[in-house]
Amino acid sequence: xxxxxxxxxxxxxxxxxxxxxxxxxxxxxxIWLASGWDVAKNDDVEVSGQIVIPSNIQxxxxxxxxxxxxxxxxxxxxxxxxxxxxxxxxxxxREAFSGQRRVMIFGEQFARRGLKREIDxxxxxxxxxxxxxxxxxxxxxxxxxxxxxxPLENPPVIATLNxxxxxxxxxxxxxxxxxxAATSDGLRPSIPVLEFSSSQEGVKKGKADSANPPLLRMxxxxxxxxxxxMQGILNMEENRHMLWVMGILKNLTIGVKKxxxxxxxxxxxxxxxxxxxxxxxxxxxxxxxxxxxxxxKENNSGLDVQYPNNLxxxxxxxxxxxxxxxxxxxTKVQKEYGLDIFGLGEMIHRKNPNEWKSxxxxxxxxxxxxxxxxxxxxxxxxxxxxxxxxxFKESEIKK
Numbered sequence: 269x270x271x272x273x274x275x276x277x278x279x280x281x282x283x284x285x286x287x288x289x290x291x292x293x294x295x296x297x298x299i300w301l302a303s304g305w306d307v308a309k310n311d312d313v314e315v316s317g318q319i320v321i322p323s324n325i326q327x328x329x330x331x332x333x334x335x336x337x338x339x340x341x342x343x344x345x346x347x348x349x350x351x352x353x354x355x356x357x358x359x360x361x362r363e364a365f366s367g368q369r370r371v372m373i374f375g376e377q378f379a380r381r382g383l384k385r386e387i388d389x390x391x392x393x394x395x396x397x398x399x400x401x402x403x404x405x406x407x408x409x410x411x412x413x414x415x416x417x418x419p420l421e422n423p424p425v426i427a428t429l430n431x432x433x434x435x436x437x438x439x440x441x442x443x444x445x446x447x448x449a450a451t452s453d454g455l456r457p458s459i460p461v462l463e464f465s466s467s468q469e470g471v472k473k474g475k476a477d478s479a480n481p482p483l484l485r486m487x488x489x490x491x492x493x494x495x496x497x498m499q500g501i502l503n504m505e506e507n508r509h510m511l512w513v514m515g516i517l518k519n520l521t522i523g524v525k526k527x528x529x530x531x532x533x534x535x536x537x538x539x540x541x542x543x544x545x546x547x548x549x550x551x552x553x554x555x556x557x558x559x560x561x562x563x564x565k566e567n568n569s570g571l572d573v574q575y576p577n578n579l580x581x582x583x584x585x586x587x588x589x590x591x592x593x594x595x596x597x598x599t600k601v602q603k604e605y606g607l608d609i610f611g612l613g614e615m616i617h618r619k620n621p622n623e624w625k626s627x628x629x630x631x632x633x634x635x636x637x638x639x640x641x642x643x644x645x646x647x648x649x650x651x652x653x654x655x656x657x658x659x660f661k662e663s664e665i666k667k
Contacts, residue, residue, distance in 0.1 A: 304410025315352035316343035339423035379498035454613020463487035515540035535562035
């Protein structure tokens with residue numbers, strides 16, 4: 269009897285051992301790290317992919333020798349994304365696997381045509397992660413962007429991810445932010461922008477194996493309307509201002525250069541507070557208070573920052589210049605585009621939900637008419653190893 273029970277128990281346990289009957293081995297898959305979308309003929313879409321060449325990826329601790337190209341770019345056209353992917357598969361001896369996709373790039377023409385009717389596939393497929401970085405390539409195509417190598421990273425998509433992260437941007441939450449903004453009434457979408465450049469500023473780019481290879485670099489942020497059509501681009505400085513107002517900027521360097529002051533402050537603790545006010549006649553005002561704390565990294569002046577009055581003077585100069593620049597960016601977005609990429613409408617939604625019900629249906633117009641006042645509050649927490657610059661004589665030092 270015990271043997272029968274034991275055998276039945278063993279048979280029953282097999283029901284809970286699912287195994288990996290549908291598992292695909294790595295050597296049966298084409299690992300897809302980045303995707304690109306471009307406009308094709310007849311209003312079709314061209315989809316590109318940056319795919320890993322595993323045998324050419326240099327492993328940590330590997331031997332010497334020249335590191336070979338660790339990727340290749342593949343593309344195909346189709347009526348939509350699924351059709352294009354089907355056509356791509358005809359060129360691949362392995363099954364395309366996008367579960368490790370880290371980056372999505374839209375060609376500028378594609379972004380201006382609109383994203384709404386194109387990218388449903390990217391969030392519907394269960395194997396694709398929403399924690400993905402997303403970009404618009406300025407003045408070019410995604411296919412060309414995915415074909416550019418990087419001398420420090422192999423595959424080059426890693427370089428793009430790191431550049432975005434080190435610039436203080438949204439990183440791998442950019443695509444998720446796009447989806448959230450696309451479904452919001454009080455926030456218009458924005459996407460980081462890339463552009464072609466070279467390693468040496470002002471010098472025409474050379475070949476990939478030269479001392480001045482072509483590179484991709486961060487170039488700002490693209491502004492989209494509620495229909496997910498790109499309307500314009502802000503430069504990199506304006507992009508940082510936008511992120512600061514939104515409260516998601518990670519770091520920022522502010523420089524002041526005047527007749528008697530030449531200094532830089534690196535902020536690594538940044539915050540934003542937005543207070544909406546609605547008057548009886550429905551005039552909307554936002555008070556945006558930006559705070560930051562950081563280190564004095566450069567002081568090319570005779571100011572001895574060991575003295576509190578000089579430190580306070582520098583803080584006021586940094587506050588003045590940062591307030592002016594951010595206010596200019598906010599005004600530019602408001603007057604030129606009339607699109608709330610800062611999420612000010614969401615602040616009304618959270619703090620005055622009843623008022624928001626009557627505002628959300630025509631928020632773009634209300635945002636254009638709103639008063640937005642920017643204030644700054646900056647603190648220098650570290651001044652380095654010395655007070656005044658060592659290059660100044662005692663008679664030139666201001667105490």
